[in-house]
Amino acid sequence: DIVMTQSPDSLPVSLGERVTINCKSSHSVLYSSNNKNYVAWYQQKPGQPPKLLIYWASTRESGVPARFSGSGSGTDFSLTISSLQAEDVAIYFCHQYFITPLTFGGGTRVEIK
Amino acid sequence: QVRLQESGPGLVKPSETLSLTCTVSGGSVNNYYWSWIRQPPGTGLEWIGYIFSSGNTDYNPSLRSRVTMSVDTSKNQVSLKLSSVTAADAAVYYCARVPVEKVRGLTMLREASYWGQGTLVTVSS
Numbered sequence: 001d002i003v004m005t006q007s008p009d010s011l012p013v014s015l016g017e018r019v020t021i022n023c024k025s026s027h028s029v030l031y032s033s034n035n036k037n038y039v040a041w042y043q044q045k046p047g048q049p050p051k052l053l054i055y056w057a058s059t060r061e062s063g064v065p066a067r068f069s070g071s072g073s074g075t076d077f078s079l080t081i082s083s084l085q086a087e088d089v090a091i092y093f094c095h096q097y098f099i100t101p102l103t104f105g106g107g108t109r110v111e112i113k
Numbered sequence: 114q115v116r117l118q119e120s121g122p123g124l125v126k127p128s129e130t131l132s133l134t135c136t137v138s139g140g141s142v143n144n145y146y147w148s149w150i151r152q153p154p155g156t157g158l159e160w161i162g163y164i165f166s167s168g169n170t171d172y173n174p175s176l177r178s179r180v181t182m183s184v185d186t187s188k189n190q191v192s193l194k195l196s197s198v199t200a201a202d203a204a205v206y207y208c209a210r211v212p213v214e215k216v217r218g219l220t221m222l223r224e225a226s227y228w229g230q231g232t233l234v235t236v237s238s
Contacts, residue, residue: 031216031221033216033217033219034216034217034221038221038222040224040225048230049207049228049229049230049231050158050207050228051228052224052225052226055223055224055226056224061226093157093158095158095224097211097222097223097224097225098222100160100163100171100173101160101173101174101175102148102160102163102222103160104157104158104159104160105157106157107157107158
């Protein structure tokens with residue numbers, strides 16, 4: 001199985017500050033045939049299902065604010081919120097959809113400091 | 114707009130079989146994979162498995178011996194059965210739509226962009 005290790009577990013941040021969440025996969029999720037990384041990032045708020053923010057490691061889903069961005073390749077990935085807004089308080093998960101069993105990171109809780 | 118709705122008993126007794134249905138509206142079940150994912154309260158996400166509209170399945174090895182998925186294209190539904198449940202199976206269960214694409218002849222999964230709201234299953238006698 002590909003293990004997705006997220007850090008940190010929890011991240012208290014002031015409004016307007018930059019947020020960076022890291023995710024490391026135990027095996028590369030880069031497919032050489034199309035040069036795409038099969039990693040997605042989801043945001044989950046209490047009582048709601050996960051919401052897709054980023055796919056292919058760096059492609060923003062339609063309707064997602066531009067302050068959210070993804071980067072990385074191979075085994076190391078990051079999700080960045082350029083300027084934290086109150087509505088961004090949530091748990092964020094990374095996810096690999098390269099090989100089954102599909103797996104998720106443990107989640108990072110972003111809260112207001 | 115595609116909508117997914119999970120349904121089924123919210124309470125299952127230990128050792129019995131959990132049965133859930135995901136009803137798809139605003140789109141067809143055809144030509145997609147449909148994943149089931151669960152989330153125990155306060156913890157992370159676990160992929161249970163998926164089924165293609167043709168009936169092909171792939172299950173998480175950790176649950177494979179207890180999982181059965183099926184698809185009913187006439188009702189636009191996919192179903193999950195998990196047998197011999199224990200307290201460890203208590204969770205919110207989600208269904209999600211997984212598109213696919215061909216890359217040099219190989220079928221590759223895409224990201225799951227549509228999820229149901231989830232249904233909470235409690236295991237208790």
